[in-house]
Amino acid sequence: MDFNYSPSENEFRMELRTWLAAALPQGWGETVFEPEDEHERAMFRLDWERKLHAGGWSGINWPKEYGGRGATLIERGIFAEEMARARAPEGINIIGHNLAGTTILAHGTEEQKKRFLPKIISSDEVWCQGFSEPNAGSDLASVRTRAELKDGKFIVNGQKIWTSYAQYAQWCFALVRTDPDVPKHKGLSFLLIDMSSPGITIRPLRQISGESEFNETFFDNVEVPAENIVGDLNGGWKIAMTTLAYERGPEDALGRQIRFKQELDQLLITLTQTMQGNRSAIDNPAVRQRLARAISEIEIVRLNALRSFSRLLDGADRGSDASMTKLYWSHAAQTMYEVAMDALGPIAPLSGNDPAAASLGRFQLSWLQSKAFTIYSGSSEIQRNIIGERVLGLPR
Amino acid sequence: MNFAFDEEQTSLGDTVARLLADHAALVAPDLSADAAGPAWDALAELGLFAMMVPEERGGAGLGPVDLALSVEAMGASLAPLAAVDALVVTDLLARHGTPAQQEQYLPRLAAGELRVALAMIEKDDDDAPESVKAKVAGGVLNGVKLLVAEGAQADLFAVVAQSDSGPAVYLVPADAAGVSVRAHEDIDPTCAHAAVTFAGVALGDDALVGPAAPARTVARLFDAGAGMMACLLTGIAGRMLDTAVEYARTREQFGQAIGSFQAIKHRCADMAVAVEAARSATYYGVWTLSENAPDRARAVSMAKAYAGEVARHVCNETIQVHGGMGFTWELGIHRFLRRTKVIEHSFGSSVWHNERVLTETLRTLADGEAAQQAAA
Numbered sequence: 001m002d003f004n005y006s007p008s009e010n011e012f013r014m015e016l017r018t019w020l021a022a023a024l025p026q027g028w029g030e031t032v033f034e035p036e037d038e039h040e041r042a043m044f045r046l047d048w049e050r051k052l053h054a055g056g057w058s059g060i061n062w063p064k065e066y067g068g069r070g071a072t073l074i075e076r077g078i079f080a081e082e083m084a085r086a087r088a089p090e091g092i093n094i095i096g097h098n099l100a101g102t103t104i105l106a107h108g109t110e111e112q113k114k115r116f117l118p119k120i121i122s123s124d125e126v127w128c129q130g131f132s133e134p135n136a137g138s139d140l141a142s143v144r145t146r147a148e149l150k151d152g153k154f155i156v157n158g159q160k161i162w163t164s165y166a167q168y169a170q171w172c173f174a175l176v177r178t179d180p181d182v183p184k185h186k187g188l189s190f191l192l193i194d195m196s197s198p199g200i201t202i203r204p205l206r207q208i209s210g211e212s213e214f215n216e217t218f219f220d221n222v223e224v225p226a227e228n229i230v231g232d233l234n235g236g237w238k239i240a241m242t243t244l245a246y247e248r249g250p251e252d253a254l255g256r257q258i259r260f261k262q263e264l265d266q267l268l269i270t271l272t273q274t275m276q277g278n279r280s281a282i283d284n285p286a287v288r289q290r291l292a293r294a295i296s297e298i299e300i301v302r303l304n305a306l307r308s309f310s311r312l313l314d315g316a317d318r319g320s321d322a323s324m325t326k327l328y329w330s331h332a333a334q335t336m337y338e339v340a341m342d343a344l345g346p347i348a349p350l351s352g353n354d355p356a357a358a359s360l361g362r363f364q365l366s367w368l369q370s371k372a373f374t375i376y377s378g379s380s381e382i383q384r385n386i387i388g389e390r391v392l393g394l395p396r
Numbered sequence: 397m398n399f400a401f402d403e404e405q406t407s408l409g410d411t412v413a414r415l416l417a418d419h420a421a422l423v424a425p426d427l428s429a430d431a432a433g434p435a436w437d438a439l440a441e442l443g444l445f446a447m448m449v450p451e452e453r454g455g456a457g458l459g460p461v462d463l464a465l466s467v468e469a470m471g472a473s474l475a476p477l478a479a480v481d482a483l484v485v486t487d488l489l490a491r492h493g494t495p496a497q498q499e500q501y502l503p504r505l506a507a508g509e510l511r512v513a514l515a516m517i518e519k520d521d522d523d524a525p526e527s528v529k530a531k532v533a534g535g536v537l538n539g540v541k542l543l544v545a546e547g548a549q550a551d552l553f554a555v556v557a558q559s560d561s562g563p564a565v566y567l568v569p570a571d572a573a574g575v576s577v578r579a580h581e582d583i584d585p586t587c588a589h590a591a592v593t594f595a596g597v598a599l600g601d602d603a604l605v606g607p608a609a610p611a612r613t614v615a616r617l618f619d620a621g622a623g624m625m626a627c628l629l630t631g632i633a634g635r636m637l638d639t640a641v642e643y644a645r646t647r648e649q650f651g652q653a654i655g656s657f658q659a660i661k662h663r664c665a666d667m668a669v670a671v672e673a674a675r676s677a678t679y680y681g682v683w684t685l686s687e688n689a690p691d692r693a694r695a696v697s698m699a700k701a702y703a704g705e706v707a708r709h710v711c712n713e714t715i716q717v718h719g720g721m722g723f724t725w726e727l728g729i730h731r732f733l734r735r736t737k738v739i740e741h742s743f744g745s746s747v748w749h750n751e752r753v754l755t756e757t758l759r760t761l762a763d764g765e766a767a768q769q770a771a772a
């Protein structure tokens with residue numbers, strides 16, 4: 001066990017830090033923030049991702065031949081720390097980087113890798129995830145969207161739901177039913193679908209935060225070339241499990257921890273500057289205990305991810321760890337935002353642009369958004385089933 | 397950077413676990429301290445007490461990280477608390493002891509021959525070591541210490557007391573005139589806790605540990621102790637988790653294993669996640685102890701507070717998963733529950749450590765802001 005950094009690792013850190021300082025706008029995170037409007041914000045994030053790529057800082061852990069840096073796990077950790085320190089914006093092609101890219105790297109053909117990976121890493125192509133359907137959420141294997149192979153093409157019909165970023169996406173990876181006559185896990189395939197194909201309609205859905213990040217996606221006789229299948233025909237469940245392991249895995253958790261840590265730091269600074277009665281908000285002893293616990297939990301999200309990396313390097317299996325990682329970060333972050341809303345005191349409900357709102361109302365939005373954490377990427381109940389049955393060996 | 401234990405660290409942990417498994421009396425339901433002696437002797441024979449003694453003093457020259465899994469195993473098997481106190485004092489003498497102290501005590505500590513007990517807690521104390529009222533004036537110690545593990549068996553006490561210039565650690569032989577020991581009545585008699593009174597005890601010339609930096613010495617003692625306690629707590633939590641899961645797999649009601657009910661299964665899953673989180677915090681905390689890293693105080697406090705809360709939670713849940721059996725004396729879960737509560741309160745409670753986590757975090761943040769402003 002060793003948390004010291006080698007000279008080359010320190011060099012990596014300083015190179016990134018210098019780059020970030022130059023790449024981010026003057027006053028970033030203090031007087032200059034992301035655009036308020038949802039669409040403008042999405043475009044801002046897309047620009048940021050492209051800037052990262054131009055600087056050589058996108059997909060750093062991918063192999064060099066597909067445009068990455070082949071970064072070590074340590075460099076990934078440093079990357080996360082420096083992004084947090086600089087309060088760097090999030091990206092919008094997270095599904096492309098973390099899910100589509102990793103799945104194609106693991107199971108794609110050489111042609112698929114060459115075709116798709118460079119455009120993911122450059123964020124020229126944004127991706128969305130077509131897994132969930134109105135009647136197949138937790139019970140993902142019961143998806144009904146049909147894909148029939150005819151004349152070298154799949155013809156896709158059906159509906160996906162909760163498709164995040166579909167409105168910005170050029171591509172969608174989808175789990176579809178290619179054989180309805182076999183047990184449900186055995187008739188699924190994993191397709192890569194061009195979102196500009198005729199027959200695709202998307203309808204935005206409004207979220208509790210007021211935003212419309214996710215959508216309904218309809219497929220009406222959509223043609224997909226046969227070579228756009230990943231893995232075998234009817235072998236899609238296995239591929240989807242790889243996707244889920246990455247979706248719930250330490251890379252994802254570490255990326256998210258960047259934002260949680262930024263917001264927690266911002267909260268602490270805000271509380272030291274906010275008066276409540278005759279004391280500063282940070283001096284409320286009841287709140288202090290809970291803040292400390294939140295600090296520890298957000299730090300543990302990072303430490304859990306680093307430990308996971310070390311285990312993966314040792315050849316451990318991705319699957320079993322992932323559910324524990326995801327269950328932990330989602331609840332840690334939700335609790336942190338609840339503490340934030342308590343700690344802010346009477347002005348906690350003030351949001352957005354209200355001149356009396358704390359820290360530009362950012363905690364209110366994050367608090368609302370955090371309610372999704374324990375639902376998407378597999379709900380907490382599903383993670384607990386998986387941990388109970390596959391990690392602890394309890395009966396079904 | 398690497399967050400994994402190496403083979404030697406892992407195999408030492410396994411060895412300690414196997415050795416202590418042979419001392420089943422340590423976890424027996426009855427509250428007798430009789431098992432402590434044989435277990436202590438076996439650990440001494442294994443060479444555990446020599447591990448943190450510097451090589452030039454005949455030891456293995458290891459640090460807290462090297463022993464983390466071993467101490468975790470000691471937690472899981474309810475090894476004598478005093479044995480861990482001995483490791484903490486060894487760490488302190490190795491780092492801050494005067495050459496004479498090292499020469500006098502380390503070889504006997506390494507052999508497991510010298511029983512040393514930690515005398516820190518007082519009646520009107522808060523958790524901070526700075527708040528003790530025991531006092532050394534003109535080379536004479538006065539004060540009353542509580543909850544000294546195996547106080548009656550000790551040859552030597554490491555006592556935290558006020559010097560003229562603040563708190564310090566003193567070494568006091570148990571047979572010095574003015575030392576008296578009274579056995580406590582408490583929730584975990586297996587620790588053989590005692591109250592120790594120091595009434596006008598004349599100290600030797602070389603009683604002060606770390607004369608160059610007494611405050612740093614106290615801080616090291618406290619942090620090393622808290623880090624080791626976090627290991628013990630993590631060990632207890634891990635064992636309780638295993639116990640609960642085993643029962644959930646085998647106990648049947650309504651014609652099926654209770655572990656198939658989600659109310660039970662999900663509790664077990666949450667416990668498993670909590671135990672892993674406690675490990676993450678604990679291992680990092682212990683690493684900062686080995687390295688004397690700048691964030692030692694924060695990391696150790698995080699480990700101690702978090703592992704304490706997890707161990708308590710997992711003990712409670714394990715009782716619940718066992719139903720009526722869980723509440724029986726014979727099953728012995730109460731031993732872990734009792735030990736956890738004692739450890740939660742030694743070397744600072746969760747409440748105290750949480751407060752320090754926040755203070756240290758705010759300090760680091762303010763330093764960072766200041767540095768950024770200076771750079772701009």
Ligand SMILES: Cc1cc2nc3c(=O)[nH]c(=O)nc-3n(C[C@H](O)[C@H](O)[C@H](O)COP(=O)(O)OP(=O)(O)OC[C@H]3O[C@@H](n4cnc5c(N)ncnc54)[C@H](O)[C@@H]3O)c2cc1C
Pocket residue numbers: 128129130131132133134136137138139161162163164165214372375376377378379380381382385658
């Ligand atoms: C913000 C957001 C973004 C999303 N983005 C995407 C996306 O981009 N692509 C995509 O494919 N999907 C996406 N999802 C969908 C998400 O994966 C599903 O919502 C999730 O899997 C739960 O499915 P469901 O909504 O059908 O709920 P249900 O499965 O109906 O669950 C309802 C409740 O029942 C519980 N439950 C269900 N089964 C069990 C069981 N066996 N044991 C115990 N409890 C159970 C659940 O935990 C939950 O509490 C997104 C969801 C959200 C909220």
